[in-house]
Amino acid sequence: MADTKREIERKYESDESGLPDLTGVAGVAAVIDKGVAQLDATYYDTEDERLAAASITLRRRTGGSDAGWHLKLPVSAGVRDEIRAPLSDTLPDELGGLVRARVRGHALVPLVRLRSDRDVRHLVDADGSLLAEVSVDAVRAERLGTGAAAQWSEIEVELADDGDPAFLDKVEKRLRKAGVRPSGSASKLARALAETAPERKRRAKTKTKAVADPVTAGDHVLAYLRAQRDAIVELDPAVRRDVEDSVHSMRVATRRTRSTFKSYRRVLDRAVTDPIGDELKWLAGELGVDRDREVLNERLGAALAEVPTALVSGPVAERLARWAGDRPGGASGRLIGVLDSDRYLALLKALDAVIAEPPLRKDAADDPGKALPKAVRKDFGKVTALVEEALELTPGDDRDIAIHEARKKTKRTRYAAEAAVPALGRPAKDLVKSMKSLQTLLGEHQDSVMARGTLRELSAVAHAAGESAFTYGLLYGREERRAATVEAELPGFWDGIKDAAEVL
Structure with missing residues (x-):
């Protein structure tokens, strides 16, 4: 050992x-x-x-x-x-x-x-x-x-x-x-x-030369992709060793890469990048299996700790622990199996090939001051449409879905702006900051949606076992209030940042 x-x-x-x-x-x-x-x-x-x-x-x-x-x-x-x-x-x-x-x-x-x-x-x-x-x-x-x-x-x-x-x-x-x-x-x-x-x-x-400083729009996109590819490879041993935050960091690198393929499809040929994007989605999903449950367990555990003892009815903590599952030291065998798979190695090889011999399109040769802002503004436009749609909807499932979609597009806009920072400077950096703040706010809402779904499941199981479901209902109500708070803050928050992309 x-x-x-x-x-x-x-x-x-x-x-x-x-x-x-x-x-x-x-x-x-x-x-x-x-x-x-x-x-x-x-x-x-x-x-x-x-x-x-x-x-x-x-x-x-x-x-x-x-x-x-x-x-x-x-x-x-x-x-x-x-x-x-x-x-x-x-x-x-x-x-x-x-x-x-x-x-x-x-x-x-x-x-x-x-x-x-x-x-x-x-x-x-x-x-x-x-x-x-x-x-x-x-x-x-x-x-x-x-x-x-x-x-x-x-x-x-x-x-x-x-x-x-x-x-x-x-x-x-x-x-x-x-x-x-x-x-x-x-x-x-x-x-x-x-x-x-x-x-x-x-x-x-x-005779080996270092990678040249980026000049064209394509250069900047490839530099960002290279950094994400390197991050995935560098994080691989840390994920296997279950180093803190390593799974999350690798997942983010896969998402950044996939988002970049989508945002800059006028720079890189999507006929080549779309299949790789599908594999990146697979890897992100595998990385998220344990991670999402871990995050949700921490949220529900913290919420339960705030409930007065007199209001905790039944073995709520024990049932939550069983739902979360015991994780021994080290990454799960399932996740190590993913990293040991031929499919994963084929994905790494495909990323290497895109960087070594990029499938460049016409916009790749453009001035980055022209091509990069165009892509970022397009992504930001999708965020705008989704946020404004969510604000027009009444609270409920449809609004929850719209907010979740807006969060995903917010991430994509953030990553597109990150790739543009070396070329565009302060305006792109300010947009990254705004999108990160919006992502955090919308993420709190989505976490509440997921927590309520889990509480409904736990409540049903407890009820079937003859246990009281009171505490699950109490926690559910608190999660509803947390989501309502986000929804109340969103209009003013959005007014403060909705013009963030105009300066690009």
């Missing part, structure tokens, strides 16, 4: 002088010599180094106190999540799943072997508690199958678990004062790959 450790560390160049004296670092009471460990690690990647390109490392290491398989996923500069699995001859399935969206159908093969002599020191405070581990690593790298080799020495400073990252600044200040400078490589593997790469690969990397 794999476990996860948040790794916060910094790397520095080292020479024959070794580690400077760190006893002067503020807060350090002692520097304890922990001896030298011999580490032997084999790093795995695809032949075209897909993991390395995403700053992901996968290794099998022996020696030291944490022998086993280690997968390191970037979080931010100097911060990585290290997922560890016990030592075995083959890659654990759990770690293989976490990189599946990156490697797709390509085989993971041993690329580099790193052998290190690690001279370890512990920096401890006056109570003997560990502040950081500092090591001087003498590294010998070999690119497997080629015989290419490199060697170097580096200093690594890793913060203790739950330590204050500001402590690393204090250590760095002392190291810099001693003439030590930060490493030019983000990881040992990155340096090994660079220094042992065949000459042809070095030339190819030198």
Whole structure:
């Protein structure tokens, strides 16, 4: 079974002088010599180094106190999540799943072997508690199958678990004062790959150009789509690990992508994008199965907590818990099955193809100041029609449906405006803000509609079991009032933003 450790560390160049004296670092009471460990690690990647390109490392290491398989996923500069699995001859399935969206159908093969002599020191405070581990690593790298080799020495400073990252600044200040400078490589593997790469690969990397700044309308739309595609792939491991908000974030990225296809159909050929949009709708739906119930359960649970005990009749909390279902740690098996499916990988491949070889239409070559506002205003017009329709309807199912449709079009307008922000600046940014506020208001109404539907179901089940339905009715009435409040606020709110798209 794999476990996860948040790794916060910094790397520095080292020479024959070794580690400077760190006893002067503020807060350090002692520097304890922990001896030298011999580490032997084999790093795995695809032949075209897909993991390395995403700053992901996968290794099998022996020696030291944490022998086993280690997968390191970037979080931010100097911060990585290290997922560890016990030592075995083959890659654990759990770690293989976490990189599946990156490697797709390509085989993971041993690329580099790193052998290190690690001279370890512990920096401890006056109570003997560990502040950081500092090591001087003498590294010998070999690119497997080629015989290419490199060697170097580096200093690594890793913060203790739950330590204050500001402590690393204090250590760095002392190291810099001693003439030590930060490493030019983000990881040992990155340096090994660079220094042992065949000459042809070095030339190819030198010639690789970064994505150019967007110029045309098509450039801006593709830049936005690329960001959403990247978000989906980057969030895949987090969803599998059940990281907080990861499912919601991936779902939003799928919706943004699908909305962009719809909003900018005069930029990208819908004959190509519509089938992909259908698959994105499927993925968003699968991501929402657990998420929607979780959100609704939180809403109803919070509402029940506000009800005085004297007014809670029957096992309402228990029935709500059974309806929500118990979720063990980690993503559901159903959702992992979705991410492991060939259908999901085919969707990722299709997104890659749209970005690599976009099916551009005539408007794609236009000035973004012309084509992008046209698409945004068209979407905003649909929001206007739906909101005004809802305001004319009397409270009831028809109004609920109109408000829900207006909310969906509001999201679409928001995402279209987001894609236009780099080109249009402040006006598009202001529209994004207005649409976000409207989306929140209309979302509160839709949440109330969904909550009332669930309360009706729970009430019927409770009644059939001979239980009192009083509390469900009480909660239902409160949800009705919350929806009525939104409906009362909507006319004035809409008057304040209905001209938001006019400035585009």
